[in-house]
Amino acid sequence: MKAKKGTVRVITGNAAAAYAAMLCRPDVATSYPITPMSEVAEQLSTFRAEGVMNAEMVEVEGENSAMNVVAAASIAGGRTFTATSSWGLVYMYDALLQAAGFRAPVVMAIANRETPGILAVSSGQQDIIATRDSGWIQIIVENCQEILDQIIMAFRLAEDYDIQLPVMVNYDGFYLSYLSEAVAIPAIEDVDKFLDPLKMQPQRPKLQPGVPLGCGTHGIEIGFMELRYKHCQALQRALKKVDAIDAEFKEFFGRSYGGQIEEYRTEDAEIIILTSGGAAGTTRAVVDAKRAEGVKVGLVKLRLFRPFPEERLVQALKGKKAIGVIDRSVAYGWNGGPIYTELRMLSPKIGFVPILSYIDGLANMDITIPHIERVINEVNAAAKGKSYQEVTWIPLEE
Amino acid sequence: MVIKHKNIFETENAWSNADKLLLCLDTGSWRTERPVLDQAKCNYCGLCALYCPPQCMLDKGDHFESNLAYCKGCGICAHECPRGALTMVPEREFDNEG
Amino acid sequence: MKEIRIHGRGGQGAVLAARMLASAFVTEGKYVASFPMYGFERRGAPVVAFTRIDDKPIREKTQIYNPDCLIVIDPGLLTLPTLFTGLRPESAFILNSPKKLTKQPNENLKIGAVVNATGIAVQEIGRDIPNTCLLGAFAAATGWLRLDSLLACLKDYLSGDILQRNLKSAERGYKEVEVIKW
Numbered sequence: 001m002k003a004k005k006g007t008v009r010v011i012t013g014n015a016a017a018a019y020a021a022m023l024c025r026p027d028v029a030t031s032y033p034i035t036p037m038s039e040v041a042e043q044l045s046t047f048r049a050e051g052v053m054n055a056e057m058v059e060v061e062g063e064n065s066a067m068n069v070v071a072a073a074s075i076a077g078g079r080t081f082t083a084t085s086s087w088g089l090v091y092m093y094d095a096l097l098q099a100a101g102f103r104a105p106v107v108m109a110i111a112n113r114e115t116p117g118i119l120a121v122s123s124g125q126q127d128i129i130a131t132r133d134s135g136w137i138q139i140i141v142e143n144c145q146e147i148l149d150q151i152i153m154a155f156r157l158a159e160d161y162d163i164q165l166p167v168m169v170n171y172d173g174f175y176l177s178y179l180s181e182a183v184a185i186p187a188i189e190d191v192d193k194f195l196d197p198l199k200m201q202p203q204r205p206k207l208q209p210g211v212p213l214g215c216g217t218h219g220i221e222i223g224f225m226e227l228r229y230k231h232c233q234a235l236q237r238a239l240k241k242v243d244a245i246d247a248e249f250k251e252f253f254g255r256s257y258g259g260q261i262e263e264y265r266t267e268d269a270e271i272i273i274l275t276s277g278g279a280a281g282t283t284r285a286v287v288d289a290k291r292a293e294g295v296k297v298g299l300v301k302l303r304l305f306r307p308f309p310e311e312r313l314v315q316a317l318k319g320k321k322a323i324g325v326i327d328r329s330v331a332y333g334w335n336g337g338p339i340y341t342e343l344r345m346l347s348p349k350i351g352f353v354p355i356l357s358y359i360d361g362l363a364n365m366d367i368t369i370p371h372i373e374r375v376i377n378e379v380n381a382a383a384k385g386k387s388y389q390e391v392t393w394i395p396l397e398e
Numbered sequence: 399m400v401i402k403h404k405n406i407f408e409t410e411n412a413w414s415n416a417d418k419l420l421l422c423l424d425t426g427s428w429r430t431e432r433p434v435l436d437q438a439k440c441n442y443c444g445l446c447a448l449y450c451p452p453q454c455m456l457d458k459g460d461h462f463e464s465n466l467a468y469c470k471g472c473g474i475c476a477h478e479c480p481r482g483a484l485t486m487v488p489e490r491e492f493d494n495e496g
Numbered sequence: 497m498k499e500i501r502i503h504g505r506g507g508q509g510a511v512l513a514a515r516m517l518a519s520a521f522v523t524e525g526k527y528v529a530s531f532p533m534y535g536f537e538r539r540g541a542p543v544v545a546f547t548r549i550d551d552k553p554i555r556e557k558t559q560i561y562n563p564d565c566l567i568v569i570d571p572g573l574l575t576l577p578t579l580f581t582g583l584r585p586e587s588a589f590i591l592n593s594p595k596k597l598t599k600q601p602n603e604n605l606k607i608g609a610v611v612n613a614t615g616i617a618v619q620e621i622g623r624d625i626p627n628t629c630l631l632g633a634f635a636a637a638t639g640w641l642r643l644d645s646l647l648a649c650l651k652d653y654l655s656g657d658i659l660q661r662n663l664k665s666a667e668r669g670y671k672e673v674e675v676i677k678w
Contacts, residue, residue: 008522179557180530181530182527
């Protein structure tokens with residue numbers, strides 16, 4: 001049974017996130033506005049007002065309450081959605097951790113923006129990094145269609161009985177949140193069918209009036225360790241589940257994104273550029289241009305960040321001669337970007353080849369085509385044995 | 399790393415000195431209307447200057463005038479003037495370069 | 497791929513213009529990607545919108561540094577020092593101004609188009625929202641977009657009386673734009 005072709009509309013990334021949530025028929029969809037994702041909250045409200053979506057939209061006074069509302073609703077058995085960014089994400093931090101610890105399958109859209117510390121109303125992935133140890137599944141997408149598709153897949157993933165974990169779908173603030181593209185919006189009946197398998201699974205426990213079940217019991221000593229272990233194991237199970245759901249999506253809707261990572265022209269590549277988000281899209285174009293010049297370069301687009309796709313990365317990178325990682329954030333306490341520092345842990349398995357860290361695109365700065373060309377040139381030189389600079393903050397060198 | 403960027407901040411963190419210029423934008427060009435003073439009504443109370451958000455009211459001795467290089471036309475001065483001496487007038491009624 | 501950069505001020509509809517343009521090109525079967533960049537998000541502050549059009553999917557997510565077409569909604573923005581930097585050879589320039597273009601602003605420009613979009617907008621819409629008028633002028637000057645495609649997509653963004661007025665404004669932009677070829 002295949003899905004019908006979707007209705008094509010020119011919409012922004014934010015609108016795509018709201019459409020996706022609406023199509024999944026959430027029970028509660030509460031979101032507090034913040035630049036650059038306010039449009040998500042506005043569009044959800046419009047859907048509610050027009051009767052297109054029946055979700056309960058609690059009017060919260062801040063993001064902390066927003067997360068408390070959706071996490072609680074989720075534990076009461078509801079399908080829940082919210083959205084935020086940077087300051088909002090860290091404002092809900094305790095509730096964020098609760099949601100994950102409670103194994104509440106909340107789906108959240110994040111329009112990535114720089115976090116507090118330096119005031120910035122601009123794009124950056126530091127909010128992903130600031131919450132990488134929250135226990136949430138974190139996925140990063142590249143364009144508006146992928147925002148929509150991945151949020152649908154996120155409900156399928158989060159609520160899977162084997163997983164039961166909240167999922168963040170991340171997209172670049174400003175560069176993707178405000179980007180208008182033609183997006184194929186599936187029919188709601190088709191989304192229903194795609195999510196139907198969840199109904200066939202055992203149902204997770206939920207709060208119900210009159211039933212003496214409570215969630216969030218005190219975890220003591222070995223009991224705590226047991227629950228924590230179960231959480232970590234669920235995150236590990238999510239790795240293969242992400243690939244499986246991508247395959248299901250491809251089968252039904254005809255679109256695939258590769259699952260945990262996407263490999264673009266990597267099979268015969270000698271060097272690899274590893275990056276995420278919108279920059280992966282630009283890198284695709286530069287890879288093609290460089291290939292035409294004879295450079296054997298490929299792109300690995302990191303989609304799943306938490307849990308970290310170790311095995312898939314090892315498969316993709318093993319035998320390559322050098323790797324360049326473009327991070328849109330920093331790893332405090334390490335010299336280099338976060339994806340770079342985590343990738344370094346794979347060196348024993350992929351081979352101790354040069355891995356070069358590039359930090360770029362902070363605070364709305366553009367990761368341009370000349371920047372990516374420079375990265376490819378330097379990684380190529382490193383692959384050939386030339387000495388290289390391990391960490392480069394590209395804009396500061398200009 | 400060879401840093402070519404010339405530091406904007408003298409400090410490790412984001413301090414800015416109100417007596418020094420950190421960022422000077424041509425905010426006057428953002429204006430769509432400007433405050434016009436009826437001097438007959440003005441008693442030089444200074445409330446317009448006190449309330450002006452970018453603090454661009456110039457003291458002319460017996461009245462205040464907005465510095466048109468920076469005035470963004472927010473209209474707060476006109477709103478706060480206890481004598482109604484200030485009126486917001488659309489920019490297109492003035493001869494502007496284009 | 498064609499890269500179009502629209503310069504305006506907050507409140508002039510630059511961002512909406514970029515979206516309308518994107519929608520119009522999609523109806524003609526093109527792939528589009530369009531996004532704005534604001535310095536300060538307020539009325540009067542400069543805003544730039546980047547629009548890419550192609551016959552195949554667009555992957556680039558960067559700002560536009562080498563435009564094939566510049567659309568300037570506010571003549572006050574002509575003083576921007578980098579306005580014409582990086583223009584592709586044989587590019588186009590569409591300007592909202594009551595005055596005529598007296599000289600070729602940049603040697604890479606092949607087409608120069610001027611229309612008094614503010615004047616037309618004030619007449620047809622009653623307010624200085626020149627964006628739809630300029631889109632009509634763009635369609636006429638470049639020939640990259642059919643007028644009917646542009647007019648057809650306006651209903652996705654506007655309705656009722658305002659839609660009718662903007663349709664008129666866009667049509668007048670198309671008909672009244674003065675195009676110079678260098």
